[in-house]
Amino acid sequence: MLNLTRFARRAMRNSISKSRSNPRSSKNTSASRNISSSASSGSSKQVSGPPKWLWATAVVSAAGVGGWSWSSFLGGSKKRQDEVDTAKQNYLTCIGDDVSLPLPDEECVITFVPDVPPPITRDYPVRLRLDMDTSLRQVPLDGSKLYEIWSFNGGAPGPFIRAREGDVLDISFTNKDTSGMWHNIDFHAISGPGGGAGVLTAEKNETRSGQFKLMYPGLYIYHCAVHPVAHHIANGMYGLILVEPAEGLPPVDKEFCVVQSEFYTNDEPEEKGSNLLGMNEERLVDENPNYVVFNGRVNSMTTSDGGSPLVATAGERVRIFFGNAGPNLVSSFHVIGAIFDKVYREGDLMTPPARGLQTTLVPAGGAAVVEFVPTTPGNLTLVDHSISRIDKGAVGFLTVEGPVCPNVFHSDKEARPCKPCKIHP
């Protein structure tokens, strides 16, 4: 009970403070009302409030978490009853309209690493339609060595999804994996059992769907959660979903996404003459990957093996949406030669960001948003500062162009690369 009350009050406070402090938020409230109003005058089904099961679920959940019981509820004081009523009202306010409301439809714009869809400019929620699928693909993992990834929409990482707080994610998920394995999607941005995984579990050639309200702004991981989960993630089934706050994010000059993950493979291909590496289950169980990579493969953001460094100009504000898919390791994300001007720790977009950080911890199944302003032309280097991992692939470059800024960085010496150094090219 206590936990539910705190949760509901916090959500209520957030809601009230946003509508007071932000004109876009007020506008949005008005737009939402218009949507509700037009819905009620039409023939589409109109729901006056959330389904009763939502409230029932909340009560049962609160009982389990906070030590609340029906006997104490029935025999409690008037104060307790008032508290329950207040919590219920606050909870209903927090949940808002039912996901079946006829919100405007919008096709979800998706991109693949390192690109990010443009910022959302609308100030009202929509039903965000998105088709996702899974299929097998062989991709270069390390130079000429191939690995068969279990992809979302052909990629590992899967697509970057950009949504707005209050949107309803209307997703169809088709299993195009010819092997016969089941797959699904557990969205960390979704409130409810499995993050949607159970209802999205699809057999071969099957399409499953669901509608899920995105209640909390933040940067979230999604991943396949079919048993054995570690195998599905370690084979590439992960991605990021950004839920922008209703008032949007402060504008920046460049946005990129970077996802760290691990691969657990044999050292050599099993078949003679083949370049295809197989999975090494012993390494997976031991949480001892032989590859720790950014954006799905070794050298995705370096100048080797056809990689493409990120590019920015000195003086531009750069924002990186960073995810750690794991499946097992915690990342110590650091950019050599940059100080993070802002860090939205653990993907939290509701709390003011931390300032002036060197390295930020990103848990497996977690994320962070970092911003910095490169000052000097040259290469900045993205690493996991558990630094042995650079030899497993966790290194990438941001190439900074533009004029020298001697007030910030000056030497009359040329930079001296320590070849074959991987971090100071």
Ligand SMILES: [Cu+2]
């Ligand atoms: Cu899967």
